[in-house]
Amino acid sequence: MDLHGYFNSSTSFRVRIALALKGVSATSLPVNLREQAQRSAAHVGLNPSAGVPVLVDGDFVLTQSLAIIDYLDARHPVPRLIPEAGEARARVLELSLGVACDIHPVNNMRVLRYLQQVLGVSDAQKQAWYQHWVAEGLEATEQLLARHGHGPYCFGEQPTLADCCLVPQVANAQRMGCAMHAFPRIAAIHAHCMAQPAFQAAAPANQPDFVA
Template identity: 65%
Template structure:
């Protein structure tokens, strides 16, 4: 199994957490999205037609999009299960994961921020304000969901789920971009708890072979 990943990509980070939680070995294939390697013709044609990271290659099977990859891993390696089978808990986990994966991340990823600055000509200060606005709006929703439905040290109980796989990278990226996350009390409690778990530590950006400090 190979994972095409960039160390600071929160979507790649989600998949690395899932792989570590399941104890699955894989070959790490770095793709530098800062220099446009994800748009290279050989990568797009042979690995991921969506021209993004992460991508999973499992034998002859190729798959992009982090949530699809984690669902695939759950189907083929169900222990520990990250997307619950029980209907109501499954819905809660997906609800929170989608707030992050569908509402926060798409408007704040690298290609959007570059388009804002390089094509639309917004200032660095305006770009940062854009990032903070959508992070804060999204994490406000996450905090309300956790306050109403969360329980235990993880988002939804005593074991990590897809929700935690999405939440931790989002908070890590928000902090890296200078966002104040202190008011998101429940989300930060989950984040701190996850920071002590070996699988989450193994998946951290600074532990990846393509990590650079800049």
């Protein structure tokens, strides 16, 4: 199994967490987003959207981090990251999709690059854009956790897809200088997760292509 990704890609980080939690090994094949390697003909041949991650399992090629984690859950169901049924499944997907669909897309590297290179916004304007959408999205996430979350992870004593999505988003927010004091529940979950070996192994700084 191969994982095409990038050390600082939060979507790649999500999949690395899932693999580490399940104890499934995958060969890391770095795709340097800063150098636009994702737009090479070879990579677009794997992923027409020119993004990461891409999981290659034999002849099976799969893109989109949440689809990959769902596939891993089916192939390697212990530990289960997406509950199989009922309200627990709905709550995990609600929070995960809030991060993956509401927060991440508007702050993706290609969006930020378009803002600067095509629309001509300044560094300060780009930073304001990033921090605005992170604050709005994390405020909604904090409220969801206050209503429905419990335990040291997002939903209980074991990590789920929600933690796989939330932790990389917090890492991005911290890297971009976003204020986190208004989100104590999120901060506590992030701190607990990052104290666990699987999350540490998946962290950007521990990847073969890491650049400070």
